[in-house]
């Protein structure tokens with residue numbers, strides 16, 4: 302299953318997220334739409350409180366795409382307005398007159414044919430060998446391996462030390478999450494009244510990777526890192542929260558599994 306990187310234009314259409322504004326942003330839909338439209342560049346779309354009608358009503362009167370959420374042409378996903386594995390924004394990019402997702406899939410197929418260009422730098426074999434030794438010794442190779450220097454895994458931000466704001470924003474979708482349904486790939490756009498739906502298979506995907514992708518079921522990074530460091534310090538092995546004493550975790554999960562995130566922080570300790 303290939304979902305192409307959803308063309309960003311879709312997420313740029315903040316109005317398409319009006320249905321999510323309450324659970325995700327904590328804003329009433331009308332307040333959310335009013336904020337967006339009060340300074341619309343085009344006076345046609347600008348919200349005018351003096352008219353005494355709701356922002357959604359004023360927008361509906363001028364909406365160029367009445368069948369699609371937001372202002373640009375898009376198609377509600379089967380879970381809309383909820384987020385889902387099929388579409389975090391709840392909408393799909395699709396061109397009327399073509400089957401659903403046709404252009405996105407075509408772009409995805411094209412992207413799969415792309416290869417990084419060869420470096421134009423002259424390679425000094427001795428320096429390269431030295432660099433590779435450092436790269437291995439520093440443990441970079443555990444994640445950056447193979448011709449594309451990747452293990453194709455999503456890594457927790459507390460392990461990487463990168464900015465967690467994307468994870469934090471995705472986490473909010475957890476409480477407004479719909480089923481992984483997708484339309485039949487022959488479904489025309491505009492959608493018929495009762496489009497045929499399929500449940501997208503998630504089996505074969507690692508549960509941990511799915512959770513990391515959307516930061517669902519993940520504790521705050523700092524708490525996790527503390528737990529990790531503490532467990533490494535105590536027993537010289539990496540263990541999950543599940544293997545800590547029952548009174549400190551308050552659940553009945555099975556003990557003793559090693560925690561991949563801890564192992565990535567301290568690979569050598571895990572190898573012992």
Ligand code: HEC
Nearest residue numbers: 436439440441442443444445454455456460461463565566
């Ligand atoms: C635990 C796994 C892991 C280890 C170990 C690791 N990296 Fe990374 N690295 C990643 C991930 C994941 C990304 C992508 C981060 C993102 O997109 O937010 C990344 C990104 C990078 C990038 C940016 C690549 C780009 O295309 O923008 C560089 C450069 C890099 N790493 C170098 C290193 C070096 C040098 C080391 C060793 C000192 C190292 N990494 C160790 C996982 C790792």
